[in-house]
Amino acid sequence: MLYGACCCISFHFLKRFFILIWHPYTQMQTAPHPIQISYGKGAVLYTTEGKELIDAVSSWWVNLHGHAHPYMAQRIYEQAQQLEQVIFAGFTHQPAQTLAARLLRHLPQNQTKVFFSDDGSTAVEVALKMALQYWHNKHTPRTRIVAFENAYHGDTFGAMSVSGRSTFTEPFTPMLFDVTHIAVPTKGNEALALEQLEQCLQTNEVAAFIFEPLVQGTAGMVMYQPETLDAMLALCKKHQVITIADEVMTGFGRTGRLFASHYLQQQPDVFCLSKGLTGGYLPMGITTCAQFIYDAFLSDDRRRALFHGHSYTANSLACAAALASLDLLEDPFTQKQIQHINQQHQQFKTRIAQHPKLADCRITGTIMAIEIATTEQSSYFNHLRDFMYNFCIEQGVLLRPLGNIVYLIPPYCINPQQLERVYEVILLMIEEV
Numbered sequence: 001m002l003y004g005a006c007c008c009i010s011f012h013f014l015k016r017f018f019i020l021i022w023h024p025y026t027q028m029q030t031a032p033h034p035i036q037i038s039y040g041k042g043a044v045l046y047t048t049e050g051k052e053l054i055d056a057v058s059s060w061w062v063n064l065h066g067h068a069h070p071y072m073a074q075r076i077y078e079q080a081q082q083l084e085q086v087i088f089a090g091f092t093h094q095p096a097q098t099l100a101a102r103l104l105r106h107l108p109q110n111q112t113k114v115f116f117s118d119d120g121s122t123a124v125e126v127a128l129k130m131a132l133q134y135w136h137n138k139h140t141p142r143t144r145i146v147a148f149e150n151a152y153h154g155d156t157f158g159a160m161s162v163s164g165r166s167t168f169t170e171p172f173t174p175m176l177f178d179v180t181h182i183a184v185p186t187k188g189n190e191a192l193a194l195e196q197l198e199q200c201l202q203t204n205e206v207a208a209f210i211f212e213p214l215v216q217g218t219a220g221m222v223m224y225q226p227e228t229l230d231a232m233l234a235l236c237k238k239h240q241v242i243t244i245a246d247e248v249m250t251g252f253g254r255t256g257r258l259f260a261s262h263y264l265q266q267q268p269d270v271f272c273l274s275k276g277l278t279g280g281y282l283p284m285g286i287t288t289c290a291q292f293i294y295d296a297f298l299s300d301d302r303r304r305a306l307f308h309g310h311s312y313t314a315n316s317l318a319c320a321a322a323l324a325s326l327d328l329l330e331d332p333f334t335q336k337q338i339q340h341i342n343q344q345h346q347q348f349k350t351r352i353a354q355h356p357k358l359a360d361c362r363i364t365g366t367i368m369a370i371e372i373a374t375t376e377q378s379s380y381f382n383h384l385r386d387f388m389y390n391f392c393i394e395q396g397v398l399l400r401p402l403g404n405i406v407y408l409i410p411p412y413c414i415n416p417q418q419l420e421r422v423y424e425v426i427l428l429m430i431e432e433v
């Protein structure tokens with residue numbers, strides 16, 4: 001009786017909390033109650049009811065080394081005892097300086113300056129503002145941005161503007177700035193993408209070209225090869241168009257190399273980083289750029305400065321997390337794990353390649369996407385999505401299908417048995433759809 005009463009109280013207590021919070025990307029009227037997580041360890045999340053969930057999507061693509069990693073926790077704790085935050089205009093600190101130096105060592109040689117912000121969207125906003133103000137400071141009227149169709153660069157207004165037009169952006173359409181969207185150079189579309197880019201470069205109005213290198217995440221893990229992108233970047237260089245690599249999702253090992261741009265011969269002028277930047281422990285965004293962009297802001301006139309900054313710019317706890325994450329990422333053990341995940345994905349792909357319910361299966365590095373054949377068009381709102389999500393959760397695996405596309409982007413600490421379990425659940429799920 002007493003137990004029953006307690007359950008009742010805690011249920012109502014939780015319910016009250018739930019209705020206080022407006023969750024992201026959630027239709028609050030129809031969504032089930034969110035799953036309450038009490039702790040995480042490695043690749044596994046534990047619910048308050050004691051259920052285990054393998055986090056096969058790295059908690060929205062952020063977590064690299066697993067949950068509650070003792071080394072990550074220790075380094076953040078140590079930093080918290082020194083300095084948590086200081087205004088970053090007129091002040092600086094060691095963790096930010098060390099992080100800037102270490103990141104630039106890993107990025108292409110042309111990257112020389114690091115600008116801090118809060119998340120992936122703000123990293124993109126900063127990149128766009130750098131590119132547009134570059135031309136403004138040069139007194140050259142270039143204001144047009146070129147981006148890929150179905151791109152996703154974030155939820156703030158600039159980031160939405162350069163993203164593909166979709167249900168996500170529809171309510172805001174009149175408020176978004178005009179962008180030229182061109183074809184993605186997926187297999188069979190290489191010539192079209194190049195041709196469309198070449199055409200819009202003729203106008204001499206293009207300020208910048210922004211792209212997700214090799215994998216378009218939210219579009220449904222759409223993958224393409226580096227060769228055409230290289231040719232597109234070369235074209236942009238010829239027309240002095242600033243190239244912006246949005247590596248918010250692809251950065252920090254996801255594609256098999258530290259950055260997807262490491263597969264390219266050309267060096268993009270600007271990089272947007274976030275998500276795995278801090279190993280998934282604290283929010284932070286970074287935009288890096290080439291020297292020529294930075295130089296265009298140097299002047300005796302203060303009005304030519306980059307007027308952008310957030311209260312938590314270069315938060316020192318986030319910097320400590322990013323440094324700790326880089327330590328773990330550079331460790332040969334993690335590099336081997338990245339290779340093993342890719343090999344295990346390849347073996348699974350061979351096993352399921354002929355499955356009649358599959359429309360496609362693709363892999364880049366540690367990212368695997370499985371497209372389920374459907375009578376509807378492949379889309380975020382495909383009716384299979386909810387069934388697949390719920391089925392996997394019931395089986396103890398957190399996957400968050402993009403419509404009829406199920407994808408894996410696991411933390412690098414995932415072990416072969418856990419990964420095998422994820423595949424097993426996907427196979428069971430495919431049988432059920």
Ligand SMILES: Cc1ncc(COP(=O)(O)O)c(C=O)c1O
Binds near residue numbers: 152
């Ligand atoms: C390529 C890309 N850019 C930008 C963003 C936005 O990042 P955030 O959600 O941290 O604002 C995302 C998020 O998924 C992304 O995938």
